[in-house]
Amino acid sequence: MSVAEQSIAGAEARGRGFMASSVGRKVLMAVTGVLLFGFVTVHMLGNLTSYMGATAMNHYAEFLHTMIHGMGIWVFRAVLLSAVGLHIWAAVTLTLDNRAARPLGYRNQHTQASTWASRTMRWSGFILAAFIVYHLLHLTTGTVHPNFDHANPYANFVNGFKVPAAAGFYIVAQLCLGLHMWHGVWSFTQSLGLAHPRYDGLRRNFATGLTVLVVGVNISYPIAVLTGFIH
């Protein structure tokens, strides 16, 4: 057995069951990735209420906080938090296992496309994780917001993006989200068995279309506030 095979066998023997195997963790990454992708898309659509004015956005926020007698948001938060946690756990442990299994000499092969993609996934994922923490402290708890008002999410949204550094960070984070989503959709459709010259054009257009839509609309929010279109 080669060093690489021994490392993989060792890593898999340490864990128990399907979820500890590398295939199990890849499935877990894909399932949680699709769930998070669904959330980001619905969240982007929900925030369109900001273009309809204060009443629409505040009603929408009130609905989120009071659905199913106020229980809904907690169920939703628990699911989302678990999905983020499992997604990161699977990514980190798969990376560590890959590193342990990497044969000597591979270090010099910088040109491989898959290596470039996975490196991009790592740093865009890291910036996204930092963004999510900042975003929650900014628009959910108000801890890092200049003048947060729990009763007025629309005012928090507008006043929050009036600060150019905050708006700039949102824009950079959305570009990272785009990179992460693009590679995520691309490799997910590959896992579905669609990696074939006949479907590659379709896969590329699908990944690009969805990413441009979500990132484009999300970036429009801070820009609309900075330019005074939303005020």
Ligand code: HEM
């Ligand atoms: C420019 C883009 C975005 C805008 C304008 C935006 C806006 C908002 C607003 C206004 C809230 C507070 C809702 C409320 O409590 O009433 C919120 C919450 C949240 N946002 Fe975003 N968001 C953006 C992008 C994102 C992205 C990319 C993610 C995830 C990757 C995200 C994840 C969340 C989460 C997890 C919450 C907390 C929901 C809860 O209360 O539990 N947001 N967002």
